[in-house]
Amino acid sequence: MKRGFLAALLLSGASFALACSDTTSTAGAAGLSGTYDVVLSNQLVFVTSQDRDELRVLDLSRTPREFIPAPNPLEPLAIPVIARPDSLTRDVGYDAKGADVSGPYIYARNSGGRSISVVASDRTRLNEVTRLATGQLITAFAAHAPVADGAPSVLYYALQTRPEAAEQLCGPFGGGVVMRQELPGPEGFDAAALPPALPVFCLKAADTVLSMITLPARADATDSLVLAIRNVSGTSRLVRVVADQQSVEIPYKRPRPAPFAVPDYTDLVDIPARLVVTHPSFIPEGGSEANPVPAGRYVYVVLDELTCVSSDCEGIIALDNGPDPLVPSAAPVLARDVTGAAMLTLRPSAGLPTGLTLRSGLEVRELLANSVAYLTAIPLLGIMPSSSGEITLFRADELRAFNLDRTVTTDPVTNVEKIVSLDSSVTVELRDGNEVARSDQFQAITVVEPGCPQVEATNATAFLCNGTVPNGTYRFVYQGLLPGLLNLTRDLTVTDPPLLIETELAVSRGVVPGDSLVLSNNGGNCPQPVRILRLEDQGNGFTRLFADTTDATTAAALEACATYPYFSVRAGPLVKPYVLYSGLETSDTFVQRLDINEPYTVSSFLDYYYHPNGFDLGLSPPKSPTTYVPAPLKLTLTATFADATRLNPGDRYVVTLLPRFRRFVFGVDTSSTSNLAAYTLPGTVVATDVDGSSLAYIAYPSADGVLQVALESISDNALNLQYLRAFQ
Known part of the structure; x- marks a missing residue:
């Protein structure tokens, strides 16, 4: 199923045109053709070469790194396997401390296939030791290493339909089955002596294990x-399945998806998932070796966007298995991040996740807001490629995204440097109609967020306390010109009543009695405004605007500017005098008109995608699943001008939302001069430490290659060319 997802993203003319192109950045040549999956074992990266029905092996212990040569050293080693391999897995093992260790085998299958190749992964062997014929369509597989000396490796695989051997457990009809196959070590391997595969879990009709x-x-x-x-x-x-032939099914649940918030933990629903991974043991920051997070505590899930269509189903969540992962709880639920709050969905900045790996003890380079770069070891690093071509790194140990918008400060007491997060904020500035800041910055905007004290920003910054908000700029224009009603042509032949104007936009733009007409010609505006007395709907989509001829300034304008051929409409000072825009002042960004003290909520719910340290919703710890109820995350901006007479028509308050949040996302320079033009669609990924270097290896089906990424040198939020090496 993995290949099908990637192929759907890959099949474009441009991808095929570039698939066979070579690059001068290539550091190793193996003639890869069909690079759909990679797996790491014994510091060897096994790569599918699907079109050749074989695997190639990149040796990370060699300097320079290269594919292991065949007995004929002019050719790279090729391991023949089942036809058109596109999915790999390995024996996953953990030592006594929970660290990741390699088992004796890796396994290869293909989409739509019925056989599995078992390959010895020790660098002294590297051969297919047997080929398992299942007789049924295989949809997924996983394996674990021997749990003790002399114990077998254990392979599990899911079949779409039941073989005869599963009928006693599952019945002759219905869905597929998960099978268990024991495999002795490769020393003296005897395929004829293999024990039979046994069914351990029966699937429901029409179910498929992804x-x-x-x-x-x-x-x-x-x-x-x-x-x-x-x-x-x-x-x-x-x-979760206990693999003891009892078909025990323990559902993982999470609260019903809601926009940007979790109402409570009483309404739990199934989790739509298409990819699952877990992790080795790690020591969280501030923790100790005596109390590590055990291997397998969290199950990270790539959500299945095909069966859950909301934005809440595009990304990654984690489920908490508890302090002993092998003692299942009744209904594991959504994990909590380092702040104690329910974990937010980790989304790529664009596209959909195409791979995921978790690795402990790697280092990454962080460039802070004040341009200070430093290396830090991450207790558990998450790496998520996406269909947009970007790769996202995240703090899997903290169950939240990286936030690189931080700075280094010096403690005035201890004189020790420390890294601190920058708060999300709102900046407010009063400007005149020419966008020049007024020297008398007064009585600005009131910012209200639930759980935070009300802040009146007077030429200052109002900090938000509950998280990060989207980027945004809002303009509160006092007696602003209404969009769509600018420099329109009027009929000068209408003289009775004087200055009668017809327009089809008046009602839609919220014109009200008391607003002003601004007459103009090619030389400029009439110095006197014309007060609108009333509006009259013509029933044909047009509205007539009648001037207030009893008003002194209107009378002066009618006498001095009666022949001006153009008009605009400006909001009046009494009813909804503020014109609000989201962004620049255009028709497309017009939001609404506002009265004095009328609030505007930025959105129904803010998309909070990062919980900063100190995040708190006013509840005393611990925040348990039964007591944790987030406040509605809303941000309200209110124009609270006590003395509006100090404002001139056209003055505006420019309100800027600063999220103070920067993900760790990077891309590949695929320009025509980079020689990496085909590296557009990343797939599966593995990562490891190689002689003190933190390296990730990403399969690129679009390029028939594997890209090595030096995590301690890569630049975030940029297209990279340096510190990348392509193996094809």
Whole structure:
């Protein structure tokens, strides 16, 4: 199923035109053709070469790094496997401390295939030791390493339909099944002596397993699997299975998706998932070796956007298995981030996730807001490529995104430098009609956010306390010109009543009695405004505007400027005198008119995509699933001008929302001069430490290549060419 998702994103003429192009950035040549998956084992990166029915092996211990050569050193080693391999997995193992270790095998299959190649992953072997024929369509697989000396590797695979061997457990009819196959070590391997595969979990009719993982296996505990299941009815779910032939299904749940907030934990729904991964043990910041986070505590899930169409289903969430991952709770729910709040969905800045890996102890380069760069070891790093071509790094240990919008300050008492986050903020500036800042900055905008004290910004910054807000600029224009009613032509032949004007935009733009007509000619505006007395709907989409001839300034304008051929409409001083724009002052960005003290809510709910340190909703810890109820996340801006007579028509308050949030996202320079033009669609990813360097290896189906990324040198929020090496 993995290949199908990537292929749907890949099939474009441009991708095919570039698929076979070479680059001078290529650091290793292996003749890859069909690079759909990579897997890491024993510091070897195994790569599919689908069109050649083989695997190639990139050796990370060599200097310079290169593909392992064949016995004929002029050619790279090729491991023949099942036809058209596009999915790989490996024996996942953990040592006594929960660190990731490699098992003896990796496994290869293909979409729509019925066989699995078992490949010895030790660098002294690197051969297919057997080929398992299942007789049924395989949709997913996972494996764990031996749990003790002499114990077998254990492979699990999901079949779309039930073989005869599963009928006793599951019945002769219905859906597919998950099978368990034990595999002894490669030393003296005897395929004829393999024990039979056994069914361990029966699927419902029309269910398909999209992805599966094994939670950390122990000799004293029954294996546990996590399955991402999609049904043809258009639903998906994530379940945990105890692999003991009892078909025990434990659902993972989360609160029903709501816009940017979780109402409570009583309304739990199935989790739509299409990819699942877990992690090795790690020590969180401020923690100790005596109390690490155990391997497998969190299951990270790429949400299934095909069966859940809201924006809340585009990205990654994590589920908490508890302090002992092999002792399942009744209904594991959404994990909590480092602040104690319910985890926010980790979304790529664009596109959909195409891969995911979690790795402990890697270093990344962070460039802070004051241009200070430093290297930091991340207890658990998440790497998420996406279909947009971007790669996102996130703090998997903290269950939240990176925020690079931070700075270095010096503690005045200890004289020690420390890194601090910058608060989200609102800046407010009073400008005249020519966009020049007025020297008398007075009585600005009131900013209200639930849970925060009300702040009146007088030429100052109003800080928000509950998170980050989207970028945005709002303009409160006092007696502003109404959009769409600018420099329109009027009929000069109408003299009775004087200055009668017809327009089709008056009602839609909110013209009210008391507003002003501004007459103009090619030389400029009439110095006197014309007060509008009343409006009259003509019933044909047009509105007539009648001038107030009893008003002295109107009478003066009628006498001095009666022949001016153009007119505009300006908001009057009494009824809704403020014209609000979101962005520049154009028809497209016009929001509404506002009265004095009338609030404007920026959005019904703010898209809070990062919980900063100190995030709090006013509840005393601990924030448990039964007591944690977020406040409605709203931001209200109110024009509270006590003395509007000090403002001139056209003066405006420019309100700027500063989220003070910068993700760790980077891309590849695919310009025609970069020699990486084909590296447009990243897929699966692995990462590891190689001789002190933190390196990620990303499969690029669009390029028939693998890209090496030096995480400690890459530049965030930029297209990179340096510190990348292509292997094709």
